[in-house]
Amino acid sequence: MPAKKNSQVPFIQSLDRGLTILKCVALSQQPVSLGEIAGLLSIDRSSAFRLAHTLRRRGFLACPPGRKDYVLGSSMWTLSHQYDWSNMLVKVAHPELKRLATEINETAHLAIREGKSALFIDSAHATHVIAVAGQTGELVPLYCTAHGKALLADADEPELRAQFGPGPLQKFTKNTITGIKALAKECSDIKKRGYATDESEYGAEMRCIAAPIRIGDQTIVGSIGISAPASRFAREQYSAYGAEVCRVAQRIGKFLNNPDANS
Amino acid sequence: MPAKKNSQVPFIQSLDRGLTILKCVALSQQPVSLGEIAGLLSIDRSSAFRLAHTLRRRGFLACPPGRKDYVLGSSMWTLSHQYDWSNMLVKVAHPELKRLATEINETAHLAIREGKSALFIDSAHATHVIAVAGQTGELVPLYCTAHGKALLADADEPELRAQFGPGPLQKFTKNTITGIKALAKECSDIKKRGYATDESEYGAEMRCIAAPIRIGDQTIVGSIGISAPASRFAREQYSAYGAEVCRVAQRIGKFLNNPDANS
DNA sequence: TATATAAATTGCGTATCGTGCAACAATGAA
DNA sequence: TTCATTGTTGCACGATACGCAATTTATATA
Numbered sequence: 330m331p332a333k334k335n336s337q338v339p340f341i342q343s344l345d346r347g348l349t350i351l352k353c354v355a356l357s358q359q360p361v362s363l364g365e366i367a368g369l370l371s372i373d374r375s376s377a378f379r380l381a382h383t384l385r386r387r388g389f390l391a392c393p394p395g396r397k398d399y400v401l402g403s404s405m406w407t408l409s410h411q412y413d414w415s416n417m418l419v420k421v422a423h424p425e426l427k428r429l430a431t432e433i434n435e436t437a438h439l440a441i442r443e444g445k446s447a448l449f450i451d452s453a454h455a456t457h458v459i460a461v462a463g464q465t466g467e468l469v470p471l472y473c474t475a476h477g478k479a480l481l482a483d484a485d486e487p488e489l490r491a492q493f494g495p496g497p498l499q500k501f502t503k504n505t506i507t508g509i510k511a512l513a514k515e516c517s518d519i520k521k522r523g524y525a526t527d528e529s530e531y532g533a534e535m536r537c538i539a540a541p542i543r544i545g546d547q548t549i550v551g552s553i554g555i556s557a558p559a560s561r562f563a564r565e566q567y568s569a570y571g572a573e574v575c576r577v578a579q580r581i582g583k584f585l586n587n588p589d590a591n592s
Numbered sequence: 593m594p595a596k597k598n599s600q601v602p603f604i605q606s607l608d609r610g611l612t613i614l615k616c617v618a619l620s621q622q623p624v625s626l627g628e629i630a631g632l633l634s635i636d637r638s639s640a641f642r643l644a645h646t647l648r649r650r651g652f653l654a655c656p657p658g659r660k661d662y663v664l665g666s667s668m669w670t671l672s673h674q675y676d677w678s679n680m681l682v683k684v685a686h687p688e689l690k691r692l693a694t695e696i697n698e699t700a701h702l703a704i705r706e707g708k709s710a711l712f713i714d715s716a717h718a719t720h721v722i723a724v725a726g727q728t729g730e731l732v733p734l735y736c737t738a739h740g741k742a743l744l745a746d747a748d749e750p751e752l753r754a755q756f757g758p759g760p761l762q763k764f765t766k767n768t769i770t771g772i773k774a775l776a777k778e779c780s781d782i783k784k785r786g787y788a789t790d791e792s793e794y795g796a797e798m799r800c801i802a803a804p805i806r807i808g809d810q811t812i813v814g815s816i817g818i819s820a821p822a823s824r825f826a827r828e829q830y831s832a833y834g835a836e837v838c839r840v841a842q843r844i845g846k847f848l849n850n851p852d853a854n855s
Numbered sequence: 856t857a858t859a860t861a862a863a864t865t866g867c868g869t870a871t872c873g874t875g876c877a878a879c880a881a882t883g884a885a
Numbered sequence: 886t887t888c889a890t891t892g893t894t895g896c897a898c899g900a901t902a903c904g905c906a907a908t909t910t911a912t913a914t915a
Contacts, residue, residue, distance in 0.1 A: 340646050340649070341873070344606045347604065348650045348652060355671035355675050362862080364863090372903080374862080375904070376902075379903090380902095383603050387608065400679070401671075403684060403847070407807050407849055409668060417654075443754070445755050446755075491706070491731050494762065545674055547674065548674060585669060604901090605901070606901090626892065627890090635874080637893090645893095
């Protein structure tokens, strides 16, 4: 993008500033003081005060009891909970999903976490006629699928134990990981490597690779990956495809953070 | 509050309008057109357009590909995911929690769902010296505690099966519900009745009552309840205490929606 | 406790910025 | 095609949001 061909549509200054405040408060882990807000926007304290005040009266900001600095308010909570976010992720990720599918020429999937399962919320098929498991809407276990394990990548052993209980996990195939300890090791490997694999751990004769989609390089909000019959998907391709899947996942994450990005 | 002693702090009109748009789009299940926005605020279409435009450029709104109406954008997604919301719920609910504890004169707890468990995020103790189980930070199973079952109240049988698997659930006491079907029945009863009970289903000799906290009378975001040794908490008190716990839960939910409400 | 320093909040005049009007473009229906 | 609806841009007026400065409130220091 050589020159900002920014539309001439005038910006509503005060709204823009208000949104900046909102973003800044949301991303800060500590409460934000008025002075910081004013400094950030390079505006007078009084202006910052009035903006923050309207945000507060609308419930988008709030003051911790007794304190006079700002944290996010309940409106943000309410709105974000009532909205069906999977649509959002689908919308953002779909072009990438399609690119991935045609590039690798296999089926690509998009999944989110839904309780103890991974839920496929979108897919893009390649030219192959042979349908692959994992239709949109399908729920699969977290601990024995590539998507599921990608979604679990940040979990440590205590967390996994809280999720799945202490007992051994259900065995679907001879490759299924059934021990929590082994699963924790797997997760930390996935986190290092960037992508998760599924060596026929749930469905037989299936290979799958998936990478977690992170916002702000932190919280995992979904996963993207490809799957194919083991016969068509050799183990030697893991590292190459894995890198590609990671790149796509990162791009989606980046786009979620910064919608202005190119393309 | 007889007269609005509303602070004289002037409202930033355009910011206020922008936030209204945000709220309206978030609450609508369908995409919202420009005309609707303009109508809602009783402003000119051009003004609505410019407000929506700034919201869009900041990522708070977005247009579905090809269409020209608005849905929530990725910024809302990002911000709401990066923020630690449990603090928010704690902050809003704590006064009510304390009121409840002193009113009933037992320990009151606040919990949220954390995967397959309920997580206690706050508590208020009464004057009794005898400590009750369920410290803040403790994780307990969803299916055999009052808080857990309150959090599950909206789940139907397929959903429960997806969460817990088909097999029988772990038995902690002689009262623990172990069948999914029975659990589904219990959940639908809870939904009708408004509150969940725990008849020593997890910890022995303990009774507990909890009600789901809902935003917009819909999505369950947490639970509030009281617990006491069975010796101090007779079964006859269920309906009275249950009603009270429901009232408190509703009040918290209402407050989350509308922070301006009377304290 | 008193005093000093900083931060939050309010009043006010002015220039800016947002607004509505009206013209224009794009889209879709008949 | 025309007509009707909705989205988008130009423009001029005036409401409004801004910064300055004064006042109140909170926090630190002696």
